[in-house]
Every structure is written in C-alpha cells, then in structure tokens.
Amino acid sequence: MEPGDEAGGRWLREFGVGEVVRRLRQGADALPGVSGTRWGGLVARAGRAEPERDLEVARAAGMRFVCPGGAEWPGQLDDLGDGRPVGLWVRGTPSLRIWALRSVAVVGARACTEYGAHTAASLASGLAERGWVVVSGGAYGIDGAAHRGALAVGGATVAVLACGVDRPYPRGHTALINRIAEQGLVVGELPPGDHPTPSRFILRNRVIAALTTGTVVVEAACRSGSLVTARAAQRLGRFTMGVPGPVTSGLSAGVHELLRGEAVLVTDAAEVVELVGDIGELAPPRRGPVLPRDLLDPAARTVLAALPGDRPAPAEDIAADARTTRDEAIARLYELRALGYVERHGDGWKLTRQAMMSVREGRGGC
Template sequence: MSGAGAPDGELLDRVFLTRVIEPGDETGGRWVREYGAGEVVRRLRQGGAALPGASGKRWAGLVARASVARPRRDLAVARDAGVRFVCPGDAEWPGQLDDLGDGRPLGLWVRGRASLRMWALKSVAVVGARACTEYGAHMAATLAAGLTEQGWVVVSGGAYGVDGAAHRGALGAGGATVAVLACGLDRPYPRGHTRLIGRIAEQGLVVGELPPGDHPTPSRFLLRNRVIAALTRGTVVVEAAHRSGSLGTARAAQRLGRYTMGVPGPATSGLSAGVHGLLRGEAVLVTDAADVVELVGDIGQLAPDRRGPVLPRDLLEPAARQVLAALPASRAARPEEIARRAQTAPDDAIARLYELRALGYVERQGEGWKLTRQAVISVRGDRESG
C-alpha cells in the first residue's frame, strides 16, 4: 500500500476517517488539523463528549459510523482492486490540494501506476454537460487530444457526456488522463463507463476520496468537483446549462485562484447558457488547446496568431490600396475624381492606376478608369467585411 512518508498509525487513522467524515467537511478537517487524526479517531471510538462544532445529533451519527469502520479491511479490499491510499505528507500527495484548507481530502484512493503528484503539476480540467451535444463531445475530445499532444494531463470526472469525451480524446491521442470519481474505486460509477474507467486506470489514474464500496450521492458529486479544480492549473467548461454541476468546478477554480475557461456554443443553445454566463464574468474564452496552454502554460507558450488568409490585395502598398478603394464599383471614373476620393494628387493617382493595371485590378475605359471584374469582387468583399 501507499502511505510512504506517513506513519502506519496515521495512515490507518485517515482511512478510518474516510469511512466516518464526508468529503469536504470543514469541521472534520479542522478537528484533524487542531487535534490530529489519531485523537479524532480516539474520541469517535470512545463516543464521549462531542468535539467543538458538532451538535449532539451529528456527533451521535458520526459515532455510529465509527463503530463499523474497519480501516485494515478497507485497505485489504483496496489492495485487491489495485488501489493505494495517499495521505497528506506522502511523496505522492499533490501539494495544491492543501489550498482547500480544512476542506482538503483526508486522503485519496488512487488506482494506476503514475505519480499523482507529478501528473497534477501539469494538468488541466475539462468538464461539462452530461447530456452534451455532438458539438460538445467533439470540442471536449479535440481539446483533450490537443492538450495531451502538448504534454498536458487531462483531468475530468469520468461521467457521461463531456467528461467521457475528454477522457477518450486524451486516451485516443496516447496521452495521460485522470478520472476523479465520487464513489469507491472498486465500484466505478457510472456503470456504463466501467470499461472506460478501467482503461483510464491502465493508461492513467483513477482517484477518489471515498473508501471501497461507497456509493455516489448528489452532494458527493458536487464536493468531488472541488478536488478536480484544486488538482489542476485551470478548468475548461465545455457546454453547461445554467444549473450544470460543472459550473461548480469552475466556481471552485475561481475561488482557488486557478484559471477558468469556457468554450462558447451557439447563442440559442441552452446547454451553453451556463458557459456564456461564465464568459461574461472572469472566465476566458478558448477554442482549442493552444488557447488553453497560452493561459495556463509557461511564459512564451503563445497561441498562434489568428488571421484570415493573405490575399493578393493585402500585398499592395498602402497608397495603391487607397487608390484601388477609391474607384467606384460599377462605373468608370476620371483620374481627378479618383484622386479626390483617395485624398491624393492626380499625378500620384495616375501612377498608382498604371501599377494597378499591370496587376490586373483596373483597366482604361476612354478617359476614365474602372475596376476589372475580379477586382470588383475583391473590393466588394473588403467593403462588406469592414
């Protein structure tokens, strides 16, 4: 088992407490910080006076849970499932989880060969709607694949929809991915993702706070999201309605000072309404992995300049472009009129017109000049785009 760097008693005490105290319970976390895990376990086993901050009813419930906690059995079941337990202070413990304060996990159950601490140092969360559209699944998979190709670890929640697409995108690109579950790792949830979670464990890591056999609940899903946010440098939300749980991950990331990003969707899509709300606040709009890496990566990792194709007219000198833009689109014009519209001298306008004729943009018509057919299309496109 894990726990290297933590005394065996400390490891057993923390395993015991994962069976008693719910994830994210800041009162329980404060007890552990102030009294130590061993003393909290002793008080719970004795069932005497409640620790500060617990009502009599709540304390009785915790004592009842403690009466059936069997940490050595939990460790044995985990070992049989290829799962280890990592405590704060272990070499594998990701230090950024300490940013959660008293709400940090008591420990983490980890399945997979890689080091969670090392992988978390360069990781990005990709989360979003369970009932996502094809667009959302495509964007999540493409983002994840692009991130792994640039050496980043993709973290998500193992759920249907965007989470599953992100994991598959990373795996398909031969990259690293971490699934953070809201249940015991020996009973992966959702059941329909059992094979996917198994593949993640082989190629990446599966992580959770809950001991073997524990089932997910709505509150545990929400609390799981804080771990995803804390583990990573930033969170990308791909499709999320106004009440989506993935917005909780984004809000947790913001509270922790992590980067928060959103992938925009159609303005008419309710599944993107939550993302658009984030983008109206402090979240940053991203459209691909390069955008994400520019934000969360090291100095100098810039996204490519976003520009349209270079057109022949873009290569003209400014004075020539000004004269070209001064020609009417549907008739010929005399040099004096063209010069006036271009705000230049007639002689300069005539010189530029001859240059433009050599390049196929204009032609003579009697005493005047007019655009060629191809130039009419080009100039009209310029004016419409402007």
C-alpha cells in the same frame, strides 16, 4: 467522515489523527463544533469502519492510499483548507503529484449535445498532445468525451470519482474507467466499495477544481454540477474558462453566465494553454484570409479604392478622391494595370473584373 467535512478537518489539524481516531473509537466526549446527534452518528460510523480490510482490498485491486504530506500528495489540494481530502485512493501507476502540476479540468453537461461532445474531445486531445493532463469526473457526456479525447491520442487523463475507485460509476463507463486506470489515474476520497450519492458528486467537484491549474466548462445548464466546479476554481484562484455555444441552447446558458463574469472565453486547446501555460505559449492570432490586394503598397491601395465600380473615371477625379496629385495617381494606375487590377478606357480608368471580385471579397470578410 464524509468528504469535505470541515469540522473533521479542523479536528485533524488541531488534535492530530491519532487523538481524533481514539475519541471516535471510544465514543468519548464530543469534539468541539458538532451537535451531540452528529457526534453520535460519527461514533457509530467509526465502529463500522474497517481500515485494515480497506487497505487489503485496495492492495488486491492495485490501489494505494495517498495521504497529505506524503511524497505523492498534490500540495495544491491543501488550498481547500479544512475541507481538503483526508486522503485519496488511487488506481494507476503515474505519480498523482507530478501529473497534477500540469493539468486542466474539462467538465460539462451529462446530457450534452453532439457539438459539446465533439468540442470536449477536441479540447482534450489538443491539451494531451501539448503535454497537459486532462482531468474530469468520469461521467456520461462531456466528462466521458474529454477522457476519450485524451486517450485517443495516447495522452494522460485522470478520472476523479464520487465513489470507491474499485467500483466504476456510472456502470456504463466501466470499460472507459478501467482503461483510464491502465493508461492514467483513477482517484477518489471514498474507501473501496463505497457508493456515490448526490452530495458526494457535488463535493467531488472541489477536488477536481483544486487539483488542476484551470477548469474549462464546455456545456452547462444554469443548474449544472459543472458550474460548482467552475465556482470552486474561482474561489481557489484557479483559471476558469468557458466554451460558448448557441445562444438558443439551454445547455450553454450556464457557460454564458460564467463568461459574463470572470471566466475567459476559449475555443480550442491553444487558447487554454495560452492562459494556463508558461510565458510565451501563445495561441495563433485569429484573422481572415490574406487577399492579393492586401499585399499592395498603401498608396496603390488608396488609388484602387478611389476608382468607382460602375464606370471609367478620369485620372483627375481619381487623384482627388485619393487625396494625391494627378501624376502620382497616373503612376499608381499604370502599376495597378500591370497587376491586372485596372484597365484603361480612352481617357478614363476602370476596375477589371478581377478587381471587382477582390473588392466584394474584402467587404464580405471579417
């Protein structure tokens, strides 16, 4: 059966693996829910299947087959219902179940920009340094940048392929996928030797979404396959996040559309972990620089703000603008003079050059 075949998944649930295999092998009466033509196609494929050879090839290549209910099976894949994988072929030594418990998908455009590649690599390295597993699809662009970002800091990463995991695709990523298999995990639904097709890429994305705690989309046009992953994550109740880009970039249009819906805007790994992590894993607050005048007593700041910028002013006028008494204003003015903010000119008071620069910086800040 093809990945994501819900009719087949229903048969396995209702009749059991042994009965489904028996009927397909014998070409018996069609199981319910499919046409005669489709049943005939499945029977023909069953006749060509060589599971013993597949397992032998897998063992020789250092692969294993993980079944639902097994010790290494990630239980969150069961959220896919009858569309869950029949099983997963796995390359690499870590436990897929354990790694999936603390994992985040980072996906996006194949033809990404330098901004997208840099952002994906930074996100992935930041997540890996915080102990999270980075999951992606092994493709060119954002996927590859995410895998490399995790590997660069010695982190954990998983590539979910739309073909047999013994034949890396795309071919240009053979070295990368082999390195992932050595340092992390390469997984897929298809048996050894199977090739990718457009529909298999789309169906592969549901596995990425179900396997992980949340999905981050870095760059995606309006028809990007990575949006399929994000929408699958939303349907499954997973966290969905997007990294904004220039409003003039078509490669960010799909992300921006997600952000107009239920996706959460994130800009770095700390913000991702704040969403998907444990209670108390908060991102640092975003704020501008602290200026010296921010450290003044509130009453002194009020008097400082009451001084005109272009001329000296008498204490009475300053007190009126600061909504305080003349004596209080004078006391604050002498305090400000000691700190270098104001200077006295006869009977008036004026801002110093330092204070004028501080006022300009404050008005230009966030």
